[in-house]
Amino acid sequence: MILHAAWLQERVEIFDDIRPADQGKLLIWAESARRLGYRARGRQADTPSHPFQASADQLLAALAPCLRQRPTKGRAVMFLPTADGYPVPSPAIIERARRVLAPTKLKRWTEPGAEVAEAAVTGDTAAVAGASDDDAVAAGPATSRGIGRFMVSGLLITPADAVRLLAVLPERPTAGWFGTAPQADTASPESLAAAAGDDLLFWAKASKLVLELIARHRFVPDIAMREERSTPHIASVWLPVLSSPDCAVRVASLARSMPWACRAAAAPPDDAGLELSPARSVLGSFIGAALNDTIKDALDVKLEDLATSGRELNHGMMPPFLDSWSSLMVEGMIFPACAWAAGLATRRMPFSNYSTNIARARTAVRSWLSAIGPTSGGFRTCFRLEPPPDGAGHWTLHFMLQAVDDPSVLVPAAQVWEESSSLLNFLDRRFENPQERLLTDLGRATRLFPALRRSLTGARPESCSLDTAGAYAFLREAAPLFEEAGLGVITPPWWDSARSARRRLGVRVSIQSSEVSRLSLNSIVEYDWQVALGDEVMTHEELRRLAELKVPLVQMRGEWVEINPTDIEAAIRFWKKRPRSEALTVREVLQMELAGPEGDSGAFAEGLPVVGIDLDARLGALLSQLTSNDRDRAAAAVRLPTPQGFVGELRDYQVRGVSWLWFMQNCGFGACLADDMGLGKTVQMIALLLHAREHGFLTAPALLVCPTSVVGNWQRELKRFAPDLRAYVHHGSARLGGDAFAEQAASADVVITTYSIVPRDVKALGLVEWGVLVLDEAQNIKNPGTKQSQSIRSLRADFRVALTGTPVENRLAELWSIMDFLNRGYLGSAEDFRRRYAIPIERYHNSKAADRLRRLTQPFIMRRVKTDPLIIQDLPEKQENKVFASLTREQVTLYEAVVKDTLRAIEEAEGIQRKGIVLAALLKLKQVCNHPAQFLRDKSSLPGRSGKLTRLAEMLEEAVTQGDRCLVFTQFAEMGALLQAHLAEVLGCEVAFLHGGVPRAAREDMIQRFQNGAAGPPVFVLSLKAGGTGLNLTRASYVFHFDRWWNPAVENQATDRAFRIGQTKNVQVYKFVCAGTVEERIDQLIEEKRALADQIVGTGENWLTELSNHELRDLFTLRNEDVADGDEV
Amino acid sequence: MGRYSEFGKAWWSRRWLETLEDMGWSSRLQRGRSYARQGNVLSVSVGLGTIQGRVQGSRRTPYRVSVDVKILGKSDWDKAVTAMASSASFAAELLAGAMPRNIEEAFSQCRASLFPSSAQDLRMACSCPDWAVPCKHVAAVLYALAVEFDLNPFLLFELRGRTREQLLEELREKRRGTSAAEMREESAVGSESGAQMEALKALVLASPQSFWTGDPRAVAAVPVDVARSAVPLALIERLGVPETWPRNGRFADGGFMEIMRSYYDAAAEYAMALAYAEAGGGCGADSSDVDDDGRVDYK
Incomplete structure (x- = not known):
């Protein structure tokens, strides 16, 4: 189901001129995919129920665990867009419905025509009727659009609960965020249970803004009318202050982008006159209610906690907060202001009980609050400071009016005075009573900056002139006060930059690395420092002279620069101390340089900022090479020749990749190679190992950790590309332990092991000091708390490499884990990272944090994508690869049983009967290799039981994340069905399945959507028979053959579905083979006898039956070194 | 009084x-x-x-x-x-x-x-x-x-x-230099709700889908930075003690600021705790037991 949320504003009557409080509830409701298309039977009320909504109970199941209080069920009337009187489903629910409903049921909303059809608005109800337009009806297709009223049922959530529920949502929650338990290490099957609609996400964003306002103290106490159980009363409330420009701009932008679904609703008592408020006021109402409610919650909670537990902790004494609050209540009996203040901490106490003169209290609060100006929207007075035009003489402070939500709209005071009406129109904006606004603000500004008073003696003041000291006083002291008071300030551009670290008086650090022989992150370098103003180095004498000048603003090279007296003092103090070489590591230098002024370089000495870093040639070159992009890196890094022992060709970009890895190894920096799938990370890694060995860098063996499903693949790739490298697989139940292992490892060049073995054998693996430690599919260590990650981290190695095909930079938990594996401590602790980067970026979309993180990590990650033109020219149009997967323990048992039965049977059979047995055995073995569930036909669960399936899911996930579309061929229709269901769940996306039983129309629809649909299925499973010929599926850039048809011609024909005229991308073809099984043996046969293949293989698999018993035994028997450990994969 | x-x-x-x-x-x-x-x-x-x-x-x-x-x-x-x-x-x-x-x-x-x-x-x-x-x-x-x-x-x-x-x-x-009589003010444009209804109708004709989506990219692009205020209580400091605050009794001297500080600190602390709360998704039943409609299957 898709969750929706609409704000139900509760209107409070105005009493005695007191502002009504913002009040309301958020109605959370949901569309249900399964019910799409339902029509209610029987007579309908005036306002019919929404026909395909989920029930409140279903919602409760999904949401109750996230809420503090059990929410009440509730209803609301909504205006919804309709087509032929039926509500138009949200785009999200249509996507969802594709997975559970037949295409024919969805046709009405998914046909291209349905989206573009233009028709008359024929309102379902009187509320909107009357808009019908005869011309449009005549011209348009059958569909007629309108607006209808529907009764929607859901859960009513208090504003504070809404914030608690929604503010923690990621920017784009993944499927399964709601109603599911967090899954630890495993790739959890993503739930189909509930997902958020854009309207819910909108309120999530608003909730986050509310938390920001509270954390930043952007609110004030106020007094307002509230209504509780239809009884109005006057209460102490908290009021958000949205008038600062950054806030106003964001609120305006949110209001403009608000989905109608957020606001086209009203609670039933109001439904008779369902009124639509402008988005702005709906948003304002939510922010006001949520802010007040959340703060009251915070304080109420505190009072409650203190009342219950506080006494015991404090030995029977009242804790201070509660004590002072109770006294406040008592004082409130005498002083209304105290009653008002006490009421601010709780939502239980109506202020009206305590005060006898409401109107007076209201006036008092209002006049008190007037000092901060209007709390939301509108316009305000803005002051713009201009330096003297010729560098000497007087500065001018201009007065103007400014639109709060668009600070670029400025009306000069002269124009304000000329306006003769009480309404000024400027750039399509209305300024009401502009002169009074200007005058009021000038009056308030004068109190904060008395120098203004002189300029107000005239009738129509437009500006104020100031001397340099006055201008500095304005910039330094008044401007911040003005901003706090809600007045606008525009300072000269140099002022802001002067205040950033690099334009201030500070320290320049110069760093020498000559003493260090081999640089690594932990190398300690020497540094020297100088006091500098921006780029200008200052001598002690100059500094003293500046201090004597006592002018805060000086012109240097035609630019104004602030010389802050405290900075000068700090610089002189710093000079006197002459601190010398404390340790500075290369890591710290890197962080200073990369994170920029907002990073960690802040206070270096005596509170002086670091305004610049000078690196010696060596460090400079290192840094520029580290931070350059891929293209420059290619130019900068020495291009390595292909290693001698390498069998095969490296493509150009692969040479660049190997060279970069080599450079990183030489620097002692851990490196992450994150190329797209199919670009050959494995080959690059193998080439690097060879190169390292040839240059004497691989004195100790390399340890390669990978998922079980790719052990066989690595083994075979090593054998193929680097037959000289001695590889040893440490895996399976018969693996060596302790010293025996260490001995064996010492005689190998590469030791291959798996993620599940490391934590078990961490002692044995720890005996060896590894030359290189490689993590393949490094996203496996994304959960830093697990034993697996910790044990891998604990291994000692000279050089660490992570290989991954997923875009790590977008998955922050993974990124931290991988970076911390590569370069321990570089991104700080996990908790630190979560607070500084992960949550600000994922939850709050903080672009500054994202930039900083990118700068910090970019030097250590090389990622090339297939679509890069530089890469494309290097790639062949069609690339064939084999994927060797391992069998699971269960598969091995089944496989061996089949082989045993078969071999016994053929001993006793002959002729046609023997032929039958062989073909049947072949079929069974293929089924076992595919999946035990296919062989057993028992509808048992799928995950973790087939090496092939696990690997396929991993590879598809990478491809789908990259935004590519994929074809998966299988020769078994029943396997196709299993694949479709399983992949849709694991990948959380739509998976289409074409087999012989699909009717023609549905088949056309599938193909059409795969090829052209913007939201078409990214994965398309086809049975080889139904989809092997005739189709045009050029949208695919990946083709997977899940099982093999021992006729290359048939396979190629299928592959060519994607590789036809019209294909513009490079196509990657992956053929899955179970290592050690008959599949691999036949694959070898075909490879070896390629030339004869056509003759031997003919048109089918009959040639197999011609083999002798001995040959068959050889063909079928499992080679045990490839057997997996069974309880994993 | x-x-x-x-x-x-x-x-x-x-x-x-x-x-x-x-x-x-x-x-x-x-x-x-x-x-x-x-x-x-x-x-x-x-x-x-x-x-x-x-x-x-x-x-x-x-x-x-x-x-x-x-x-x-x-x-x-x-x-x-x-x-x-x-x-x-x-x-x-x-x-x-x-x-x-x-x-x-x-x-x-x-x-x-x-x-x-x-x-x-x-x-x-x-x-x-x-x-x-x-x-x-x-x-x-x-x-x-x-x-x-x-x-x-x-x-x-x-x-x-x-x-x-x-x-x-x-x-x-x-x-x-003019008098009120010479001025004419624009009257407000129609009823607010009516204008909104017109806007909704126009939208439904043009693109009913956007009723549900709004402009999600623009929403996502709005930055939020939940962090403690650099200048605590800036607004309250600006406002000062209200005129009507008692000038005798227990809260006379500095009492108002003290109370406000305790309120603002508690509120900000609470907001920070909420904002950075651990929430790795999921709040209830195991996903595999929940079908599309959120029905929990207790086998």
């Missing part, structure tokens, strides 16, 4: 009381002051040239007090307003909630005074049996009035014959 330790903090309120004291009623005013301090003034209100008040005396029914203040003539006002309009500082300070210090300069133009200049300017009456004028009830009301002046300096103009709105309107006219 509560009790007050001191009447009139603002200079214009003190000036009002000084003016009264200069009229030779010191001793009576003293009694009125302690009367007001005890909280006997139940209400006080100001109209054009008049003050009305209710004071609890020794009898059960409160006494009614009324004071009429001499209203200035139209030409006097005209001169005063002209003088005020000639310098923006008058209007600026008034609008910002303070009586300009040089306000009497403007009134000297018409040889009048904003503050009553003699006892003849005031006509006082009270329903009490006391023969003295002013009685202590009148005096108490005049004292209580000083507090109202603190909050709203425009009341002084009202006593002299101009409401806030009238005064501002006349100032505006003087500034631009």
Whole structure:
């Protein structure tokens, strides 16, 4: 189901001129995919129920665990867009419905025509009727659009609960965020249970803004009318202050982008006159209610906690907060202001009980609050400071009016005075009573900056002139006060930059690395420092002279620069101390340089900022090479020749990749190679190992950790590309332990092991000091708390490499884990990272944090994508690869049983009967290799039981994340069905399945959507028979053959579905083979006898039956070194 | 109305009381002051040239007090307003909630005074049996009035014959040299809800899908940075202690700021805790047991 949320504003009557409080509830409701298309039977009320909504109970199941209080069920009337009187489903629910409903049921909303059809608005109800337009009806297709009223049922959530529920949502929650338990290490099957609609996400964003306002103290106490159980009363409330420009701009932008679904609703008592408020006021109402409610919650909670537990902790004494609050209540009996203040901490106490003169209290609060100006929207007075035009003489402070939500709209005071009406129109904006606004603000500004008073003696003041000291006083002291008071300030551009670290008086650090022989992150370098103003180095004498000048603003090279007296003092103090070489590591230098002024370089000495870093040639070159992009890196890094022992060709970009890895190894920096799938990370890694060995860098063996499903693949790739490298697989139940292992490892060049073995054998693996430690599919260590990650981290190695095909930079938990594996401590602790980067970026979309993180990590990650033109020219149009997967323990048992039965049977059979047995055995073995569930036909669960399936899911996930579309061929229709269901769940996306039983129309629809649909299925499973010929599926850039048809011609024909005229991308073809099984043996046969293949293989698999018993035994028997450990994969 | 330790903090309120004291009623005013301090003034209100008040005396029914203040003539006002309009500082300070210090300069133009200049300017009456004028009830009301002046300096103009709105309107006219009669204001455009309905209809015709989506990219692009304020309590510091905050009792000195600090800190702490709460998704049942409609399957 898709969750929706609409704000139900509760209107409070105005009493005695007191502002009504913002009040309301958020109605959370949901569309249900399964019910799409339902029509209610029987007579309908005036306002019919929404026909395909989920029930409140279903919602409760999904949401109750996230809420503090059990929410009440509730209803609301909504205006919804309709087509032929039926509500138009949200785009999200249509996507969802594709997975559970037949295409024919969805046709009405998914046909291209349905989206573009233009028709008359024929309102379902009187509320909107009357808009019908005869011309449009005549011209348009059958569909007629309108607006209808529907009764929607859901859960009513208090504003504070809404914030608690929604503010923690990621920017784009993944499927399964709601109603599911967090899954630890495993790739959890993503739930189909509930997902958020854009309207819910909108309120999530608003909730986050509310938390920001509270954390930043952007609110004030106020007094307002509230209504509780239809009884109005006057209460102490908290009021958000949205008038600062950054806030106003964001609120305006949110209001403009608000989905109608957020606001086209009203609670039933109001439904008779369902009124639509402008988005702005709906948003304002939510922010006001949520802010007040959340703060009251915070304080109420505190009072409650203190009342219950506080006494015991404090030995029977009242804790201070509660004590002072109770006294406040008592004082409130005498002083209304105290009653008002006490009421601010709780939502239980109506202020009206305590005060006898409401109107007076209201006036008092209002006049008190007037000092901060209007709390939301509108316009305000803005002051713009201009330096003297010729560098000497007087500065001018201009007065103007400014639109709060668009600070670029400025009306000069002269124009304000000329306006003769009480309404000024400027750039399509209305300024009401502009002169009074200007005058009021000038009056308030004068109190904060008395120098203004002189300029107000005239009738129509437009500006104020100031001397340099006055201008500095304005910039330094008044401007911040003005901003706090809600007045606008525009300072000269140099002022802001002067205040950033690099334009201030500070320290320049110069760093020498000559003493260090081999640089690594932990190398300690020497540094020297100088006091500098921006780029200008200052001598002690100059500094003293500046201090004597006592002018805060000086012109240097035609630019104004602030010389802050405290900075000068700090610089002189710093000079006197002459601190010398404390340790500075290369890591710290890197962080200073990369994170920029907002990073960690802040206070270096005596509170002086670091305004610049000078690196010696060596460090400079290192840094520029580290931070350059891929293209420059290619130019900068020495291009390595292909290693001698390498069998095969490296493509150009692969040479660049190997060279970069080599450079990183030489620097002692851990490196992450994150190329797209199919670009050959494995080959690059193998080439690097060879190169390292040839240059004497691989004195100790390399340890390669990978998922079980790719052990066989690595083994075979090593054998193929680097037959000289001695590889040893440490895996399976018969693996060596302790010293025996260490001995064996010492005689190998590469030791291959798996993620599940490391934590078990961490002692044995720890005996060896590894030359290189490689993590393949490094996203496996994304959960830093697990034993697996910790044990891998604990291994000692000279050089660490992570290989991954997923875009790590977008998955922050993974990124931290991988970076911390590569370069321990570089991104700080996990908790630190979560607070500084992960949550600000994922939850709050903080672009500054994202930039900083990118700068910090970019030097250590090389990622090339297939679509890069530089890469494309290097790639062949069609690339064939084999994927060797391992069998699971269960598969091995089944496989061996089949082989045993078969071999016994053929001993006793002959002729046609023997032929039958062989073909049947072949079929069974293929089924076992595919999946035990296919062989057993028992509808048992799928995950973790087939090496092939696990690997396929991993590879598809990478491809789908990259935004590519994929074809998966299988020769078994029943396997196709299993694949479709399983992949849709694991990948959380739509998976289409074409087999012989699909009717023609549905088949056309599938193909059409795969090829052209913007939201078409990214994965398309086809049975080889139904989809092997005739189709045009050029949208695919990946083709997977899940099982093999021992006729290359048939396979190629299928592959060519994607590789036809019209294909513009490079196509990657992956053929899955179970290592050690008959599949691999036949694959070898075909490879070896390629030339004869056509003759031997003919048109089918009959040639197999011609083999002798001995040959068959050889063909079928499992080679045990490839057997997996069974309880994993 | 509560009790007050001191009447009139603002200079214009003190000036009002000084003016009264200069009229030779010191001793009576003293009694009125302690009367007001005890909280006997139940209400006080100001109209054009008049003050009305209710004071609890020794009898059960409160006494009614009324004071009429001499209203200035139209030409006097005209001169005063002209003088005020000639310098923006008058209007600026008034609008910002303070009586300009040089306000009497403007009134000297018409040889009048904003503050009553003699006892003849005031006509006082009270329903009490006391023969003295002013009685202590009148005096108490005049004292209580000083507090109202603190909050709203425009009341002084009202006593002299101009409401806030009238005064501002006349100032505006003087500034631009036109009169209100010449102005026409645009009337509000239709009903707000009606306009919204029109907008919704237009949207449904153009693209019904966007009813559900709005502009999700723009929403996502709005940055939010939940972090503690660099300047804690900036707004409260700016506002200062409210005029009506008690000046004696437990919370007199710094009590307001102390309470606000505890509130703001607790609220910010709570917001930070919520904002950075661990929430790796999921809040309930295991996903594999929940089908599309959220039905939990307890096998």
